[in-house]
Amino acid sequence: MDDRDGKIWMDGTLVDWRDAKIHVLSHTLHYGCGAFEGVRAYKTAKGTAIFRLREHTQRLFDSAKILRMKIPFSFEQVMEAQREVVRANQLESCYLRPLTWIGSEKLGVSPKGNKIHLMIAAWAWGAYLGEEGLQRGIRVKTSSYTRHHVNITMTQAKSVSNYTNSILANMEATDDGYDEALLLDSAGFVSEGAGENLFVIKNGVVYTPDLSAGALNGITRNTIFAICADLGIKIVEKRITRDEVYICDEAFFTGTAAEVTPIRELDRLPIGAGQRGPITEKIQSAFFDIVNGRNAKYAEWLTLV
Ligand code: PMP
Numbered sequence: 001m002d003d004r005d006g007k008i009w010m011d012g013t014l015v016d017w018r019d020a021k022i023h024v025l026s027h028t029l030h031y032g033c034g035a036f037e038g039v040r041a042y043k044t045a046k047g048t049a050i051f052r053l054r055e056h057t058q059r060l061f062d063s064a065k066i067l068r069m070k071i072p073f074s075f076e077q078v079m080e081a082q083r084e085v086v087r088a089n090q091l092e093s094c095y096l097r098p099l100t101w102i103g104s105e106k107l108g109v110s111p112k113g114n115k116i117h118l119m120i121a122a123w124a125w126g127a128y129l130g131e132e133g134l135q136r137g138i139r140v141k142t143s144s145y146t147r148h149h150v151n152i153t154m155t156q157a158k159s160v161s162n163y164t165n166s167i168l169a170n171m172e173a174t175d176d177g178y179d180e181a182l183l184l185d186s187a188g189f190v191s192e193g194a195g196e197n198l199f200v201i202k203n204g205v206v207y208t209p210d211l212s213a214g215a216l217n218g219i220t221r222n223t224i225f226a227i228c229a230d231l232g233i234k235i236v237e238k239r240i241t242r243d244e245v246y247i248c249d250e251a252f253f254t255g256t257a258a259e260v261t262p263i264r265e266l267d268r269l270p271i272g273a274g275q276r277g278p279i280t281e282k283i284q285s286a287f288f289d290i291v292n293g294r295n296a297k298y299a300e301w302l303t304l305v
Contacts, residue, residue: 001123007088009081009120012073014088020119027102027111032161035063038256039096041086041122041305044293048092049302051291053079055219056098056256063157064100069116071100078118079303085122086305095125095257101160128195128257129179134284137264137276138179138253140193142242143169147183147191147214155214166194180253182245182266185213190240196253196261197221200245201279207244210237220254220287226298227286233279250277252284259291260284 008020028034039056041048057079064071071078082096103115127134145168148155153162169181173194182198185191192198192215199208199221206228209215228235245251249272251263260283262276271277276284290298 006123007085009085009088011117011119012077012081014084017121020121022101022117023104025104025107027104027107027114028160029101030107031109031111032159032164033067033069033111034099034101034160035060035067035069035158036097036099036160037063037158039082039098040256040291041091041094041096042291042293042302043093044302044304046293046304048086048305049293050082050086050096050305051256052219052223052301053082053303055222057082059158059217059219060098060100063159064116066154066157067159069100069102069111071118072116073118078120081118081120082122083303083305085120089122091122091124093124094122096120096122099160125257127259127261128255129253129261133179133261134259135276137262137271137274139177139265140180140182140253140263140267141173141176141178142267143172143181143183143194145169145172145181145183147185149186150212150214156211156217158216170194184242188242189213190242190245191215193253193255193258196255196258198240198245198263199224199252199254200240200248201250201277202244202248204233204279206233206235206279206283207240207248208235208237209240213239218254218256220256220259223287223290223301224254224260224283227283227290230297231282231286233283245271248272250280252280260287 006017173181197218
């Protein structure tokens with residue numbers, strides 16, 4: 001995706017897409033210490049708006065803090081830069097990818113003294129797990145890979161290196177013909193998808209793993225809490241076992257890229273009726289109303305570009 005027209009924001013300036021390059025001796029490329037975000041902008045009646053820009057920007061700064069990296073731009077500058085990238089590429093709806101990385105001044109595990117960089121790219125990106133997946137639900141496989149323990153590379157940072165675990169799990173699941181992987185934590189409890197948080201529904205109550213299972217504190221996950229409160233649906237964070245997922249009535253994944261994607265099968269066992277469930281559908285439709293600006297209550301979650 002490097003050969004296309006457009007602009008990428010790099011260290012404070014918009015550069016041509018094809019020129020947005022870094023040196024092969026960049027520290028992050030070798031040792032994996034870096035942090036990123038995945039953000040979406042949606043077309044609303046008032047114009048293109050970035051969903052929960054402040055929360056995504058805060059998580060980027062939090063991830064950098066956890067990794068002991070100091071982003072050399074202010075919070076307000078990084079918020080504004082994201083709006084600027086969407087405008088510069090004239091995108092009506094898109095995915096944004098801010099990423100902070102360590103420069104190439106020297107190699108060796110310690111990055112002390114190396115420059116910290118920041119880039120933001122934006123491009124049109126449809127349904128991450130497929131348009132059909134949003135309607136019919138996806139097929140998921142429990143991964144043979146364990147999710148990071150909370151004291152390994154820090155699970156609340158959306159850090160570059162954490163995604164090796166996600167890549168391995170996703171490749172294993174998709175090679176086996178599934179759409180996505182579900183990872184368990186080191187104690188065997190359900191954690192999250194390779195790039196999504198998990199929710200299950202049983203007897204009208206929504207459950208999601210608590211964050212001690214190593215799941216990322218998803219911004220979409222947080223949005224689901226607000227939606228459930230509005231719909232009068234009880235939602236509980238707790239430890240969840242793999243077989244609790246097998247016997248739940250409905251299940252879905254959430255994420256900025258994945259949005260609200262129903263799960264119709266886990267390990268070849270149908271979830272509920274083996275299709276998108278009615279509560280999932282209600283939550284999904286409330287989600288799309290909010291992100292597309294059709295719910296005035298959440299207008300402050302949308303930042304016009
Ligand atoms: N878990 C992982 C591992 C992810 O990569 C993502 C996507 N950022 C999520 C959960 C969901 O987070 P969010 O809703 O903030 O995109």
